[in-house]
Amino acid sequence: MPTAIIADDERLMRDLLRTRLSQAWPELQIVGEAKNGDEAVQLVGELRPDLTFLDIRMPGKTGMDAAREIGDASQVVFVTAYDEYAVEAFERGAVDYVLKPPEPERLRITVERLKERLKERSGTAEGAAPGAGAPAAVNMSDTVSAMLTQLAEKIAAPKPKYLQWIQASIGQDLRMIPVEDILFFRSDEKYTCVQTDKLEALIRKPVRDLAEELDPSLFWQIHRATLVNVNAIEGVTRDIRGRHLVLIKGRPDKLEVSRSFLHLFKQM
Missing domain, CATH: 2.40.50.1020 (LytTr DNA-binding domain)
Structure with missing residues (x-):
């Protein structure tokens, strides 16, 4: 069964995402949770999950920083409240996203995308030459890296002053x-x-x-x-x-x- 970790500095948001994912994708196993980017990188190294749900804005190492360190070790799914500019960028890139708060209908769309991604990865791995090893979950291409850099610059400002x-x-x-x-x-x-x-x-x-x-x-x-x-x-x-x-x-x-x-x- 597919595995995942969730990284978000808000416990309530982690709980909500875990609950909504269990409803939209019962087969998905959440094998770990992290409160910041450093813990997320550590968990990916230890647990090797298929998917890593990363909050973009976290104390210490941000989701963007963690994604760069995780690289191809796990397929990154960004959890973001910044839909005013993030959605368009994510739609164009090889990275999936979940909007905060995760609504069931929108989450189901993301789940279907992720299932297709994992299926494609599995099919490519089965067709690989003996000894070649499994391919990367996500190829962090120059285009995607550039997208991450642009998004990181846009959200580098302090957290919104007012409740969202x-x-x-x-x-x-x-x-x-x-x-x-x-x-x-x-x-x-x-x-x-x-x-x-x-x-x-x-x-x-x-x-x-x-x-x-x-x-x-x-x-x-x-x-x-x-x-x-x-x-x-x-x-x-x-x-x-x-x-x-x-x-x-x-x-x-x-x-x-x-x-x-x-x-x-x-x-x-």
Whole structure:
């Protein structure tokens, strides 16, 4: 059966990827996990996995650095949140990728690609001349090496200042929700509700903390207990008591605006 290791500095992301891979590819054996690029390189040398899932951005040795050291010893699959430029580059190169957070439908496409790659490698190995040895899992050609160099330069900047996704509970399940999909956050005394167009989830982080961690150009605090995605705002109305209420596109929710935040809507 095919084998793989997962390298990511976030334990939750490793757990999520392991779970999603087991669903999309039950035959795949995850034989090891690493928290950084150095551990990933060490594990590849010890375990010789068919596949290595590498987070691009890790402390110490990055996924890019680790990929160069791993070379042809294992087929590299990058795990990335930087789809705005990475996808096009990966589509052109001999390297596969998984977008964070790994969604089941998109992951199935990657799994099919990887199965084909491993099948091609296996077929080439069987047809090799006696004593020739198995071919490289991935030929890190000059084109791919150049691609890695360009991507490394683009992501050399510090980590994004603001949260890119939210870890939230839905029943017994844990979900990774991209922040751009969230319509609003609304807190009570104990939990904060995370509302998207498709689901409602709960987190323990209060709105006051979220307000400091989210991009203020994307999320406006309109009440001490409410943050709203500006792209989800349909308009503002008043009720019979004179309160200002934010209307949410495609939903019946009406979110109260505190007086101290009314200035946000003067230009609307």
